[in-house]
Amino acid sequence: MGMWEDAGKQDNLYLLPNDGGHLVLGKSRVWEIGEESFKKEKARWEKILEEKLVVGFFLKDLIKILKKYRIALPKTIFDCGVAMWTAASSIKTPELPQIGELPKIYLSLVKNIKEKQLEKILYEIEFPLIPILAEMESNGIGVDGKFLEKFKKEILGKAAELENKIYKASGAPFNINSPAQVSEILFEKLKIGGGGRRTKTGRRSTRESELAKFKDKEPIVRNVLDYRELMKLLTTYIEPLLELSEKDGSPRSRFGGAGRVHTTFNQTGTVTGRLSSENPNLQNIPIRSEFGAKIRGAFAASTGFTFAAFDYSQIELKILAALSGDAKMIEAFKRGLDIHKFTASNINNVPMEKVTPEMRGRAKTINFGIVFGMGTRQLARSTGMTLEEAGKFYREYFSDFPQISAYINKAKEDVKKNGFTQTLFGRKRFFNLDTVLGDDFLESEMERMAVNAIIQGTDADIVKKAMIAVADTLDSKKIRPILQIHDELLYEIEDDTIREAIPRIRSLMEGACQFAVPLSVDIKIGKRWGSLKIYAE
DNA sequence: AGGGTACCCGTA
DNA sequence: AACATACGGGTGCCCT
Numbered sequence: 001m002g003m004w005e006d007a008g009k010q011d012n013l014y015l016l017p018n019d020g021g022h023l024v025l026g027k028s029r030v031w032e033i034g035e036e037s038f039k040k041e042k043a044r045w046e047k048i049l050e051e052k053l054v055v056g057f058f059l060k061d062l063i064k065i066l067k068k069y070r071i072a073l074p075k076t077i078f079d080c081g082v083a084m085w086t087a088a089s090s091i092k093t094p095e096l097p098q099i100g101e102l103p104k105i106y107l108s109l110v111k112n113i114k115e116k117q118l119e120k121i122l123y124e125i126e127f128p129l130i131p132i133l134a135e136m137e138s139n140g141i142g143v144d145g146k147f148l149e150k151f152k153k154e155i156l157g158k159a160a161e162l163e164n165k166i167y168k169a170s171g172a173p174f175n176i177n178s179p180a181q182v183s184e185i186l187f188e189k190l191k192i193g194g195g196g197r198r199t200k201t202g203r204r205s206t207r208e209s210e211l212a213k214f215k216d217k218e219p220i221v222r223n224v225l226d227y228r229e230l231m232k233l234l235t236t237y238i239e240p241l242l243e244l245s246e247k248d249g250s251p252r253s254r255f256g257g258a259g260r261v262h263t264t265f266n267q268t269g270t271v272t273g274r275l276s277s278e279n280p281n282l283q284n285i286p287i288r289s290e291f292g293a294k295i296r297g298a299f300a301a302s303t304g305f306t307f308a309a310f311d312y313s314q315i316e317l318k319i320l321a322a323l324s325g326d327a328k329m330i331e332a333f334k335r336g337l338d339i340h341k342f343t344a345s346n347i348n349n350v351p352m353e354k355v356t357p358e359m360r361g362r363a364k365t366i367n368f369g370i371v372f373g374m375g376t377r378q379l380a381r382s383t384g385m386t387l388e389e390a391g392k393f394y395r396e397y398f399s400d401f402p403q404i405s406a407y408i409n410k411a412k413e414d415v416k417k418n419g420f421t422q423t424l425f426g427r428k429r430f431f432n433l434d435t436v437l438g439d440d441f442l443e444s445e446m447e448r449m450a451v452n453a454i455i456q457g458t459d460a461d462i463v464k465k466a467m468i469a470v471a472d473t474l475d476s477k478k479i480r481p482i483l484q485i486h487d488e489l490l491y492e493i494e495d496d497t498i499r500e501a502i503p504r505i506r507s508l509m510e511g512a513c514q515f516a517v518p519l520s521v522d523i524k525i526g527k528r529w530g531s532l533k534i535y536a537e
Numbered sequence: 538a539g540g541g542t543a544c545c546c547g548t549a
Numbered sequence: 550a551a552c553a554t555a556c557g558g559g560t561g562c563c564c565t
Contacts, residue, residue, distance in 0.1 A: 177561070179543085179544055181561090201543080201544095205544085205545095206544090208545080208546075228546085229546095232545085236546080236557090236558065237547085240559095269556075272556095274555065275556095276557070277548095280557090281556085281558070283549075283556075284546090284548035284549085284558085285547080372554040373552090374552090376552095377552060441552070444552065445551085448552085448554070449555095451554085485548075486555090487549065
């Protein structure tokens with residue numbers, strides 16, 4: 001770890017991104033370079049990058065350029081943008097400094113990171129991750145434009161039908177995309193139902209959970225909901241994907257075949273340590289509804305390659321079990337039990353075989369809710385229990401899993417005392433106690449965020465470590481990282497190596513963190529993201 | 538015309 | 550008074 005601190009202080013290579021390429025500063029000289037320079041003077045750059053510490057501000061784009069021209073990557077980097085976020089994760093878009101300020105910023109960040117004991121997170125997780133994100137972004141993912149065009153036509157046809165039915169039922173055309181107009185038509189003109197949730201502006205809300213109450217009785221409501229789903233798919237996914245994917249005539253993707261989309265993974269976009277994905281966001285492609293999940297059918301593996309999706313099973317609950325040391329929960333995971341069923345069995349004091357689907361469903365809600373700091377009111381609302389039942393359920397849960405209860409209480413105490421939370425690997429999230437303490441609502445909001453930051457953040461640490469382990473061990477020519485979706489990694493693997501690659505990836509992922517609970521990874525493979533099948537040895 | 542916000546909804 | 554975390558992004562609508 002010493003290399004970042006010891007590296008020459010005046011002779012580092014300082015780089016800032018710029019529209020034209022990259023600004024470079026060395027030995028107090030400033031000059032501007034573009035991609036051409038990297039391409040033409042490959043040998044010279046490799047020597048420089050090998051010898052110097054490369055200090056920059058969001059170096060991912062530079063690394064993409066180096067990869068493009070097959071220039072060996074720098075031996076050591078220090079990314080000031082990523083470092084600033086690691087030190088204070090509420091900073092998501094740090095201001096780009098002047099190039100002359102960079103040496104000073106670099107030195108103060110090194111000091112800051114050391115003082116906050118964030119060296120491991122920054123140097124062993126975040127910095128090694130940068131070239132992997134660069135790799136995933138340049139790889140992109142194949143998109144079948146013809147498939148999407150067909151889907152689009154189907155949707156437009158269905159939407160037109162729904163539109164007609166809705167106008168007929170309401171008496172006159174209006175803008176179905178306007179929540180205000182939908183509210184007026186349904187609730188004032190047609191006087192559907194009563195009560196219900198109100199928006200800030202006093203209108204009755206037309207959100208899905210409100211309209212769902214009437215969808216069986218009122219065909220117009222069902223049609224509005226269906227129309228919304230169609231428009232959402234069209235405008236949020238289908239059209240942007242067509243727009244953002246490489247098409248004929250544009251420079252072809254480096255893998256040929258279908259046009260590819262290249263998302264941007266924002267490494268500093270969250271307060272918990274997760275990544276985010278934008279333009280397009282490939283971390284929120286539909287999967288739950290059957291119709292929406294059809295979108296995934298448009299994502300195609302490269303010719304000669306197959307998708308392999310690796311999904312950590314129940315990782316957040318496992319983290320909670322391991323960090324809290326809850327004996328009962330740990331044992332359940334060790335035995336590979338259905339954890340929601342197991343929880344239900346405990347809460348209801350019935351054997352596993354006697355757990356009904358409803359009991360399991362409620363246990364699942366509380367298991368997830370715990371991770372968010374859910375209270376009894378929300379528990380009641382989301383399970384249909386009365387407030388009283390929910391309270392009883394809640395108390396029962398915590399008496400069945402006393403160490404989880406104690407751990408959560410301790411986490412809440414700690415954040416109020418320290419002003420920050422810490423993941424298993426030392427990632428920190430800071431809170432401003434001055435503005436929070438003394439206000440009951442803000443305090444419990446902070447407590448919820450604190451519990452979640454520890455679990456979600458540890459999850460993020462583990463997945464990032466797994467990505468690094470895979471990248472360090474396996475051949476990225478045959479095993480291409482494509483997407484990270486929080487607790488899931490999507491690779492495309494050359495067909496002739498897939499059977500040997502899968503167990504290796506599995507074992508690297510399952511070994512990314514060793515604690516009281518064994519991590520396990522579910523694997524699916526297929527030529528389309530939409531039709532992956534469970535992988536059997 | 539462009540910025541800011543409300544509301545809605547997709548994912549983990 | 551609020552009472553379930555973390556995101557990105559679409560349209561509507563009000564503002565300048």
